[in-house]
Amino acid sequence: MPRFFAALRSLPLIALAGLLALPVLALLASWLPWGQADVSSGAILREMASTVLPGYLWTTLWLGLWVAVGAAVVGTATAAAVTLFEFPGRRQLEWLLLLPLAMPAYVTAYAYTDFLQYSGPLQVGLRDTFGLEGRLLPEVRSLWGAIGVFTFALYPYVYLLARAALGDRAAHLMEAARLLGAPLRRRISTIALPLARPAVAAGVALALMETLADFGVTSYFGIQTFTTGILKAWLSMDNRFAAAQLATMLLALVLLLLWLEHRAERRLRFTAKGSGHAGATEAQPVALRGGARWLAWGVCTLPVLMGFVAPVLFMLRPLASDWSVLPWDRFLEWGWNSVRLGGITAALAVAVALSLAFAVRRRPTWLTRSVVQLASVGYAVPGAVIVVGLLLPVGWLQSVAPQWGVGALVTTTAVGIVWAYLVRFCAVALQSVQSGYVRIPVSLDDSARMLGASSLRLMTQVHWPLLKRSTAAAALLVFVDVMKELPATMVLRPFNSDTLAVVAYQLARDERLGEAALPSLALVLVGLVPVLLLSRTLRSAPPPVRAAAVVAVDESAVVEAVGKTRSLTA
Incomplete structure (x- = not known):
């Protein structure tokens, strides 16, 4: 009986979590016999298997394989360089290597295409200078071009986790091996890199989730992946x-990557236990000399140049060359639409996160924990998948009860797009708020209850003052993620409500790359805010506790692309 009343009290939370998990549940229901209106799922699957599905699968796997290799190599090499060695500019490069996190991958794709294409300034200048003819560089808009863009845009995920592993977990073991006479090469190959392997695997899994979720780069480059195929089947076919x-099918791939990431994360936590004590010392960087130090400097500088500096310079070129071409009159309107949607979503996401986290805090039962897990199910789901899963039940309800006007409410107003944003990014706010609750002792709750405080007073007078920083970080990250989100925004945005991300994509698709520079750079400036806060947090951590701070913060940096924030303000 007590469980029954507890379930009744949790009905509002269950309904809220159901709304957030509805798109994923609707996709799973589409495979059921009663979920098909005119054609069986088996017939559709056989038709796709004989036509487009092999191409989608092969391209997606090939793209993911090479992005995984590239991100692992670049991220691990840069993390090892700034952690294990001393060379000129190491302290500055520690945070400069985070800058590509602020650059959306599709903005990087637009910038390189504008500069390197056949009619771009580089090839035109080479032909005019040397009297050459024809194409001088490979086509940028290709599978290999997308691999390069994703590698330099997503390597910071691997860099952050590998840097934490190399800087903390291998410290005392590396020192012990040095005292036993092991050379540096052997200490790196047999101690540092094996201990960093779980962190590298987790970072690669998160980078692959971003690659699978991407629509801007693959669509602009004309690459037929699962994400582009989903929107083509819905909108064109x-x-x-x-x-x-x-x-x-894409959701199954994402869930597989999510399982691999969680598995690597558990191994990462296990290896951290032996080196996170107060007596652990930091690894002393080995001072490089001669050409080796400049090689390390080049290894760390190249990703920053390719992933951030060069795209920004390529975007600034059209701004400096012809200001009259730029749509200044519409820019404020696009910016206001983006800010409005981001602000509404951030406020609602924080409110939902506070409600769910407080419910778990007050009644940490299996039911409330299950509700929170259900509400978080959409954080790793690509935007295109959420769109399809959201419109399926809406279309069914519209056909059953057209007088309710559900279809118009979701597709012609901001309701549908905010709903999709909450499904995708509510887990970002929830994990950040939960990380704040971890730092609040349970004894404060017990004392407040003994003094007769109600749940409302407990939340407003005890928890809220201690959660301000966590909720501010949650709102900031959700706001930035909404500003940069493309596929869901492009499909569900209301009429005459283009955002910066949608306009940048449309202008680039129409080969108006000069005009696309302005909204693209605005998105980069917005993305710089959480990256600068992260780098400040990493630099300000005192040496004895720096390892613990990095372990708490690195996942919040990773989440800036996939939404896995836990403690940005730790």
């Missing part, structure tokens, strides 16, 4: 069941 089943 008008086949919602084909889109739903493609989305389900």
Whole structure:
């Protein structure tokens, strides 16, 4: 009986979590016999298997394989360089290597295309200078071009986790091996890199989730992946069941990567236990001399140049060359739409996160924990998958009860797009708020209850003052993620409500790359805010506790692309 009343008290939370998990549940229901309106799921799957599915699968796997290799190599090499060695500029490069986190991958793709394409300034200048003809560089808009863009845009995920592993967990073991006479090469190959392997695996899994979720780069480069196929099946072929089943296959790949990431994360926590004590010392960087130190400097500088500096300079070129071409009159309107949607979503996400986290804090039962897990199910789901999963039940409800006007409410107002944002990014706010609750002793709750405080007073007078920093970080990260989100925004945005991300994509698709520079650079400036806060947190951590701070903060940096924030303000 007590469990029954506890379930009744949790009904509002269950309903809220159900709304957030509805798109994923709708996709799974599309495979059921009663979920098909005119064609069986088996027939659709057989048709796709004989036509487009092999191409989608092969391209997606090939893209993911090489992005994984590139991100692992670049991220591990840079993390090892700034952690294990001393060379000129090491302290500055420690935080400069985070800058590509502020650059959306599709903005990087637009910048390189504008500069390196056949009619771009580089090839035109080479032809005019040397009297050459024809194409002088490989085509940028290709599979290999996308691999390069994703590698330099996503390597910071691997860099952050590998840097934490190399800087803390291997410290005392590296020192012990040095005292036993092991050379540096052997200490790196047999101690440092094996201990960093779980961190590298977790970072690669998160980078792959970003790659699978991308629509801007693959669509602009004309690469047929699962994400582009989903929107093509829905918008061009008008086949919602084909889109739903493609989305389900992509969801299965994402869940596999998520499982691998969690598995690597558990191993990462296990290896951290032996070196996180107060007596652990930091690894002393080995001073490099001669050409070796400049090689290390080049290894760390190249990703910063390719992932941030060069794209920004390429975008600034059209701004400096012809200001009259830029749509200044519409820029404020696009910016206001982006800020408005981001602000509304951030406020709602924080409110939902506070409600769920407080419910778990007050009644940490299996039911409330299950509700929180259900509400977090969409954080790793690509935006295109969420769109399909959201419109499926809305279309069914519109066909059953057209007088309710649910379809118009979701597709012609901000309700649908904010709903999709909450499904995707509510877990970002929830994990940040929960990280704040971890730092609040339970004894404060017990004392407040003994003094007769109600749940409302406990939340407003005890918890809220201690959660301000965590909620501010949650709101900031959700706001930035909403500003940069593309596929869900492009499909669900209301009429005459273009955002900066959508406009940048449309202008670039129409080969108006000069005009796309302005909204693209605005997105980069917005993305710089959490990156600068992260770098400040990493630099300000005192040496004895720096390892613990990095372990707490690194996942919040990773989340800036995939939404896994836990403690940005730790």
